[in-house]
Amino acid sequence: MTRFRSPASLAVAAVCLAVVAPAAPATAAGPGTIHVDCSATAPGDGSAARPVTSLAAVNATRLRPGQLVLFRRGSRCTGTLAPSGEGRPGAPIQIGAYGPGAQPVIDGAGAPDTVLLRNTQWIELRDLEITNGAAPGSNRRGVHVQLENYGQGRHYVLQNLDVHDIWGDDTKSTSGSDGILFSVTGDERPSSFDDVRVVGNRVAGVNRGGIRLVVSQWEQRAQAGSTAPYTKPWTPNTGIVVRNNQVSDIGGDGIVILTARDAVVEGNHIAGFQRRSAGYNAGLWPWNSDGTTFRHNEVSGGTTTRDGMAFDVDQGTDGTTFEYNYSHDNAGGFLLLCNAAGRVANAVIRYNISQNDSYRGVEMCSGGLESAHVYNNTIYVGPGRSMTVINENTTAPHNVRFDNNLVTKEGSGTAAMRLQPGTAVRTTHNLLYGVTGTVDNPGGSTADPLLNTPRSATGIDDLDGYHVLTGSPALHAGTIIPGNGGRDVFGRPVPANRPPTIGAAERPAAGRPSRVPDFW
Numbered sequence: 001m002t003r004f005r006s007p008a009s010l011a012v013a014a015v016c017l018a019v020v021a022p023a024a025p026a027t028a029a030g031p032g033t034i035h036v037d038c039s040a041t042a043p044g045d046g047s048a049a050r051p052v053t054s055l056a057a058v059n060a061t062r063l064r065p066g067q068l069v070l071f072r073r074g075s076r077c078t079g080t081l082a083p084s085g086e087g088r089p090g091a092p093i094q095i096g097a098y099g100p101g102a103q104p105v106i107d108g109a110g111a112p113d114t115v116l117l118r119n120t121q122w123i124e125l126r127d128l129e130i131t132n133g134a135a136p137g138s139n140r141r142g143v144h145v146q147l148e149n150y151g152q153g154r155h156y157v158l159q160n161l162d163v164h165d166i167w168g169d170d171t172k173s174t175s176g177s178d179g180i181l182f183s184v185t186g187d188e189r190p191s192s193f194d195d196v197r198v199v200g201n202r203v204a205g206v207n208r209g210g211i212r213l214v215v216s217q218w219e220q221r222a223q224a225g226s227t228a229p230y231t232k233p234w235t236p237n238t239g240i241v242v243r244n245n246q247v248s249d250i251g252g253d254g255i256v257i258l259t260a261r262d263a264v265v266e267g268n269h270i271a272g273f274q275r276r277s278a279g280y281n282a283g284l285w286p287w288n289s290d291g292t293t294f295r296h297n298e299v300s301g302g303t304t305t306r307d308g309m310a311f312d313v314d315q316g317t318d319g320t321t322f323e324y325n326y327s328h329d330n331a332g333g334f335l336l337l338c339n340a341a342g343r344v345a346n347a348v349i350r351y352n353i354s355q356n357d358s359y360r361g362v363e364m365c366s367g368g369l370e371s372a373h374v375y376n377n378t379i380y381v382g383p384g385r386s387m388t389v390i391n392e393n394t395t396a397p398h399n400v401r402f403d404n405n406l407v408t409k410e411g412s413g414t415a416a417m418r419l420q421p422g423t424a425v426r427t428t429h430n431l432l433y434g435v436t437g438t439v440d441n442p443g444g445s446t447a448d449p450l451l452n453t454p455r456s457a458t459g460i461d462d463l464d465g466y467h468v469l470t471g472s473p474a475l476h477a478g479t480i481i482p483g484n485g486g487r488d489v490f491g492r493p494v495p496a497n498r499p500p501t502i503g504a505a506e507r508p509a510a511g512r513p514s515r516v517p518d519f520w
Contacts, residue, residue, distance in 0.1 A: 033068040034058065035098060038077035048098070055079045055106070066091035071128065074101035081106055081115045087122030092155060097127040103162055108132030112175075113144040114166075121153035126160050133165035140168030142179045142206070145213075147193065149186035155195045156182075166206040170277050172252070174215045179203040179247075182213035184259070187232070190218045192259075195239040207251030208277055210270070211242060216259040224288040224316030225342035236261035236290070243267050252277035254299065255284050262291040272301035274308045274332070282336060283327075285312030291319040298326045305359050308332020311349070313372065315342040315365075323348070324489050328355035333387065334379060337372050337400065338365035347372035350481075351489045351504045353466055354379040356459060361389040361407070368397040375403040375481055376488070378466050378504040380451075381434075382459025383411025389435055390427075392420045402427040404478035406449055406468075406503030409434030410459055429479040431502045447473040449502075452509040467509035474502035 035044075035051035036058060043057065044050025052058065055077050058069055063085030071077065087093040097104050106128055108114030114132045117123055130142045142163040147153050158180060168177025174185055180198060184191045193214055203210045218235035220226040240263035247254050247270045254270035257263045265284060274281040283299035286292040299310035310327035313320045315338060327334050334354040337344060347369075354361065354377065361379050381387045389407050392398065402425065409415035417437030419425055429443035450472040452465050460466065466489070468474050478500045488494050488506040500506060 033070060034061065035070050035072065036077070037072040037075050039072075039075045055081050058083055063093050065093070065122070067093055069093070069095045070098040071096070071104035071106070073097050073099045073104055076105040076107065078107045078109050080108060080111045080113055082113070082118065084120070086120050087155070089122065089155075092122040092124050093120070094124045095126070095128075103127055103129040105129045105131065108140070108142075110134035110138070112139055113141045115143045117143070117145045117156070119147060119150050122155045124157035124159070126157070129162040129164075131165045133167045136167035137169050139171055139175055140166050140177045141181050142166045142203070143181070145182045145193075147184050147191040149189040150191045151189055152192050152194055156193060157197045157199070158201060159197065159199045161201040163201060163206070164204045168207050170208050170251070170279060172208060172279060174217060176209070176215070177207055178209040178212045179206040180211045180213070181209070181215065182237075184214055184216035184218055184237075186217065190233070190235040192216070192218070192235045193237040193240070196237070196241065198242045198245065200244045202246045203250075204246075204248045206249070209253045209256060210247040210250040210273070211245060211255045212253065213237070213240065213242070213257065214259050219259045219288055221288070221316070223318065223343040225340060234259065234288070238262065240264070245269075248272050249275060251275055252279060252281035253285070254282070257286040257289050257292050260286070260289040260292065263289060263293070265292070265294045266296050268297045270297070270299045272303070274302050274304050274306065280307040282307045282312040282332070283310040283330070285314050286317050286320055287314040288316035290317065292317065293321045293323070295321070295324045300327070300329045302330035302332045305332045307336060309334055309336050309360070309363065310354070310357065312336040312338055313344055313347045313349070315339045315344065315367075317347070318343070318345045321348045322352060323350050323485060325352045326355070327352065327357055330357045331359060333357045333360035333363060335361065335374070336363045336365070337369055339367035339369055340365055341367060343370055344372065345370040349374045350376050350485060351487075352377045353489055353504050356380065356382045356385050358385050358387055360391040361387050362402070363391045364394055364396070364398055366394050366396060369400055371399045373401045373403070375401070375405065376478065376484070376500065376502070376504055377405045379405065379407045380460055380466070381407070381409045381413065381415045384413055386413040387415050388418050389415055389432070390425065391418050392423060392425060393418065395420050395423060398423045398425050400425045403429050403481065404500065404502050405430045406474055407432050407435055408449055408451065429477065429502060431474050431477070443477070443479060445473045445477070449474045464509065466503070467505045467507065468501065468503065470508045472508065475508060476501055478502045
C-alpha cells in the first residue's frame with residue numbers, strides 16, 4: 001500500500017558489553033574536541049590519536065561552550081553518559097561521532113539512563129546508537145534531558161539518534177520509562193525548556209513511551225484538573241518541535257506533548273504502540289498544553305482498545321490541532337476527545353484520513369468538552385472491520401461539531417453512530433455511507449460517495465482511492481468553515497467562500513496514477 005512516507009529500516013544492530021574505566025578527577029576543559037574510543041586500550045588525552053577510553057572520563061570533565069565530544073564510529077561504551085557544563089548562544093556543546101563505520105553505541109546496561117543531560121543548556125546530541133536492554137523491569141530511559149530547580153534552559157537538539165531496546169517497566173511518571181524523555185523536577189525553582197528540536201531519530205523497542213516531553217512537576221492549573229492552591233503553578237515549555245522521527249514497537253504511548261505551549265509535531269511515523277502496557281495509551285496526544293499542532297504524521301498499529309487510538313486531545317488543552325494526518329489499522333480507533341475534571345477547548349481535527357481503524361471513530365471521556373470541531377475528515381471502514389463512528393458513552397455536555405466528514409463502510413462488519421440525547425454534539429453536512437444509527441445530519445447524505453478505484457479484497461489499497469470521482473455527491477456539498485486551513489490532505493487549495501467537498505480530498509480524481517506531492 002502506498003504510504004505518505006517510506007519508513008526507515010527497523011533493523012536493530014547486535015550489541016555487546018565493554019568495560020567502563022574508573023572515574024577520573026574532575027577537570028576543566030577549554031574549547032576543543034574530546035575524542036572517545038572505549039575500545040582503545042590505553043587512556044589518552046582526548047586527541048584523535050590518543051582518545052579517552054571511557055564515559056567516566058567524559059563525565060568527569062566540565063565541558064565549555066563550543067566544545068565537541070565525539071565518539072569513534074564502530075566503537076561501544078557501556079554505562080551512562082552524563083556530561084556536565086553548558087554551552088551558550090552561538091557556541092553549543094556538541095556530542096556526536098567521528099570516523100567511518102556504524103554509529104557509535106552507548107549501552108546503559110540496565111542503568112536508569114543511558115544518556116543523562118541534566119541541568120544544562122545549549123547542547124546538541126547527534127549520530128549515536130543508544131540502547132538499554134539489560135535487567136528489564138526498572139525505570140529506564142534511552143535519552144533523559146532533565147532540569148531540576150534550574151530555571152529556563154534553552155536550546156536542545158536530539159538528531160539522528162538510533163534509540164532501541166529500552167526495556168523499562170510500565171511506569172508513567174516524571175522518571176518513568178521512555179525512549180526519549182524530557183523532564184522538569186524540583187520544588188524550589190520553576191523550570192522549563194525553550195527551543196527543543198527532536199528531529200530525525202529512530203526509536204524502536206521501548207517500554208513504556210516512545211518520545212515524551214515535557215513531564216513536569218510545574219504543571220498545576222485548573223485546566224488540568226489541579227486543585228488550588230497551586231504550589232507548582234503551570235510553567236509551560238516552549239519552542240518544541242518533534243519532526244520526522246520513526247517510532248515503532250512501543251509498549252505504551254507513541255509521542256506525547258505535556259506542559260507545553262505552541263509545540264509542533266510533524267512528519268513522524270509511528271508503527272506499533274500500546275503493545276505491552278496494562279495502562280491507557282495512544283499514538284499522538286497532548287496533555288495540559290496549549291496550541292499544540294500535529295500535522296503530516298502517520299500512525300498505525302495500536303493494538304488494544306485501552307485507548308489504542310491514533311490521536312487524542314486530552315485534558316488541560318486549549319487550541320489543539322490535528323491536521324493532514326494518516327491513521328490506519330489501529331485497534332482502538334481514530335480519535336479520543338478526553339476530559340475528566342479539567343478543560344478541553346478549541347480543538348480542531350481536520351483533513352485527516354482514517355483507514356481501517358476499528359472500534360471507534362470519535363470517542364468521548366467522562367467529562368464535558370468545552371469546544372471541539374471535527375471536520376473534513378475521511379473515515380474508511382473496510383471489509384472485516386467495525387467501528388462506532390461517534391461513540392458518546394457519557395451524558396456529560398459535549399460541545400462538539402462534526403461537519404463535512406466522509407464516512408464509508410464496505411464489506412463485512414458494521415459502522416454505527418452512538419449519540420446521547422441533549423449533549424450538544426452537532427452533526428451537519430456529513431456523507432455517511434453504510435452507517436447505521438439515528439443521527440440528525442442537515443445537509444448530509446447517505447449516498448455512495450463514489451470513491452476512486454481500484455479496491456483490493458481488504459478495501460482501499462492506494463491513497464488515490466481517497467479522491468472522489470466526478471459526479472460524487474460529496475463534491476462541493478459541504479458547509480463553509482471559516483479558517484479552514486486553506487488546503488486539503490493532499491495540499492490542494494480549499495475554498496474559503498464557497499462550499500467545500502465533503503471529506504479530506506477537495507478535488508475529484510484526475511486520472512491515475514496520482515502521487516503524494518512534496519507537501520508531505
